[in-house]
Amino acid sequence: MFNKYDVIVVGAGHAGCEAAAAAANLGSKVLLVTMNMQTFAQMSCNPAMGGIAKGQIVREIDALGGYSGIVTDSSLIQFRMLNKSKGPAMWSPRAxxxxxxxxxxWREMLENTPNVDFYQDTVSSLIIKDGKACGVITGLGHSxxxxxxxxxxxxxxxxxIHIGEKRFGGGRMAEKASTGITEQLIELGFESDRLKTGTPPRIDxxxxxxxxxxxxKGDEEIVGFSYTDIDKINPAQQRSCFITYTSQAVHDTLKTGFDRSPMYQGRIEGVGPRYCPSIEDKINRFAERDRHQLFVEPEGFNTIEIxxxxxxxxxxxxxxxxxxxxVPGFEHCKMFRPGYAIEYDYFPPTQLLYSLETKVIENLFFAGQINGTTGYEEAACQGLIAGINAHQxxxxxEPLVLKRSEAYIGVLIDDLISKGTDEPYRMFTSRAEYRTLLRQDNADLRLTEKSYKLGLASQExxxxxxxxxxNVESIKAIMKEYAVDPEDINTYLQTVGSAPLVNKQKLSQLLLRPGLELKEMIAFSPKISEIFNTFSPDSLEQAEIQVKYDTYINKEKELVQRMSQxxxxxxxxxxxxxxxxxxxxEARQKFNKIRPRTLGQASRISGVNPSDVQILMVYMGR
Known part of the structure; x- marks a missing residue:
């Protein structure tokens, strides 16, 4: 019934879908096995993609030739570029x-991807021969x-799944759990543990x-995630979200259920996400606050679900x-489904190589929440890398390994492998020491050529x-040469509270003033508009960022150079x-367990001191 495949992907969540697409687009014959063909890349929790640092990850996935950015742009109902009041390193798209x-x-795109086959079944165990993964055994007994x-x-x-004192098996509400794989992997020598996540009620x-x-409301300009030309809704079609707040009365009511809370009664063993705590956890951890913000978010264009x-x-x-x-606005609310917590197995990611292949079993790759992460974006980028490397x-x-200085994806994988995690890992801009280089606007410049050489990113x-x-280099050259005449720009400078020009000034120098934007200057001055009207907004923005933040970018590049040794x-x-x-x-134990690939990775392992790294460097020199 089944021929041999190059790659089998188990699970069709965000990680599984990206893994299947990447391996297939590189030329592998892929089988995607899922328990439910109706829930490809299901948004089990928040119906949104992107956000702080997560938006950068989606941009990177797209730059590498993944599908998440395209799917998001094709299905968004609202778009916002977060942190626009801050520097470009902090700008984060969210939809x-x-x-x-x-x-x-997602299903349409996978069905239109050559080399992908689908099979609906559970996977109960792996076929392992001579320390190598070479297939799966399904619930229906197929090898x-x-x-x-x-x-x-x-x-x-x-x-x-936990709701109050009720407890039942499940991988998602109304979907059964998967058993067998954890037990087999533990027998093979893997270390396993439990994590917890949760979701809120859904309302009419x-x-x-x-x-x-x-x-x-959404932004007046929808930038989107994909660097390709994807048809998106126009700004006027966007659906609004709404903000309301809890109160002390809400908190007091919630506290009446604490004696039946699975979290406080010890029925949940796994650790929950620190940065996305439950409402009961927030009440306890932030007892001094008498209210917490709630975002009321529509689930789609054609549904009343909230x-x-x-x-x-x-x-x-x-x-x-x-x-x-x-809660204000919820006085007469009707509940579709209660919130619940879910506890599940994961495998501490220190058991992985940088390719996301496991150290214990060759040809076996892990991606997504099995590695201790939380979030669609974190899962999707791991799936992309695991899919690429399973094909390789x-x-x-040779495997594709992204450095910390090349991508947020590189930061995430290095953090997981070098430091491990005992709580659901979530990406933040603060985790990236080179975030001035790893901006959402330049993911294509950083990563597409690397992917193209692999054969994943297209010629287009x-x-x-x-x-x-x-074009960016041409724009920067013009900026350095073109001298702005005071009479062309002083009225604009006055409107933004900037000192007027007395003499002509090079545009590249003028842009260094705080609060000035090239886009506004082009709109205001016919002469400046005429010079730049042949360039795309994307290229103009990129050139402006490179000119404005040139000093910071060069400092970070020097730091990367020093650390690269x-x-x-x-x-x-x-x-x-x-x-x-x-x-x-402690250093000896950590080095033996993690087996760092480089001195750089060794220096980032938690519990390892700089003196340990220096000692290691001396011995390696010998």
């Missing part, structure tokens, strides 16, 4: 998506063989009074409902990047740390 359209679009296997199990491995939007809430962002909970259903009815391994090619994408790079010092796989008696015991 509210139509949940059903998002999943439908399906492949060269590489990618597991993207999400929250399904021994998943348990017809029962809400939006007049009591603050409206939050997602209550900020009200994640596993309290008893009646307590959730009573508390919600005390199947065809005996590569040509767009080459044109953009050439450590990154280039490769530690042999057979290196014996036991012979270095001057190492601290």
């Amino acid at each position: 509210q998506s139509d949940r059903m359209l998002f999943s439908q679009k 399906i063989f492949s060269t590489s296997v990618v597991i993207t199990s999400g929250t399904f491995l021994n998943g348990v 939007g017809r029962s809400l009074d939006y007049s009591k809430m603050e409206e939050q 997602y209550v962002n900020g009200f994640s909970t596993s309290l008893p259903e009646e307590v959730q409902f009573q508390a919600l009815q005390m 391994k199947a065809f005996h090619l 994408r590569m040509e767009k990047v080459r044109d953009k790079r050439q 450590l990154e280039e010092l490769v530690i042999p796989d057979t290196f014996n740390y036991e012979k270095i008696i001057s190492l601290s015991n």
